């Protein structure tokens with residue numbers, strides 16, 4: 001069985017959707033951000049503060065490759081930036097991978113992130129106006145990488161259940 005890889009911008013719902021998909025399919029869910037935190041024995045915020053983003057990106061790449069190489073069936077939820085560094089986007093095309101981009105509009109992302117930004121170091125210190133502009137530009141830059149996914153699911157105005165169903169249809 002192929003690895004199911006969910007990707008997309010911060011707040012698009014990778015962790016939430018993957019957890020629900022995991023319950024329905026009984027395929028274990030691995031959250032790359034969580035595994036990085038366990039390995040580093042510190043939070044993502046602390047990794048950024050103590051070691052910087054480049055260190056984080058190296059660790060992220062190393063652990064992503066490791067997860068793809070393991071023999072187990074898994075749903076892997078990537079970090080928001082994972083496809084955009086270290087040529088990770090090329091790994092989304094692998095034969096043993098089903099990669100799915102959870103595509104959200106700027107408004108959806110802003111509404112989900114605005115009250116929930118403290119654990120996301122890239123936006124933690126921005127005010128509301130800065131955040132909206134940042135998301136718009138950043139999403140534009142990142143879309144090139146996200147579009148390397150084999151499948152795209154739009155998440156705007158959909159419940160968790162509806163998005164999970166869209167993914168089940170892709171996997172069927």
Ligand SMILES: Nc1ncnc2c1ncn2[C@@H]1O[C@H](COP(=O)(O)OP(=O)(O)OP(=O)(O)O)[C@@H](O)[C@H]1O
Nearest residue numbers: 009010011012013014015016079080112158159160
């Ligand atoms: N229909 C929906 N589908 C998914 N998540 C939703 C939905 N509606 C609201 N949310 C909320 O959006 C927030 C962001 O979701 P989540 O943390 O799963 O995103 P993420 O893509 O894993 O983000 P990150 O890259 O920062 O880890 C959560 O608080 C979640 O409950």
Ligand SMILES: O=C(O)C1=C[C@@H](O)[C@@H](O)[C@H](O)C1
Nearest residue numbers: 010033044079080081120121
């Ligand atoms: O979009 C990003 O670059 C990030 C998203 C999060 O999932 C974390 O991986 C980290 O905060 C960086």
Ligand SMILES: [Mg+2]
Nearest residue numbers: 014015033077
């Ligand atoms: Mg997440």
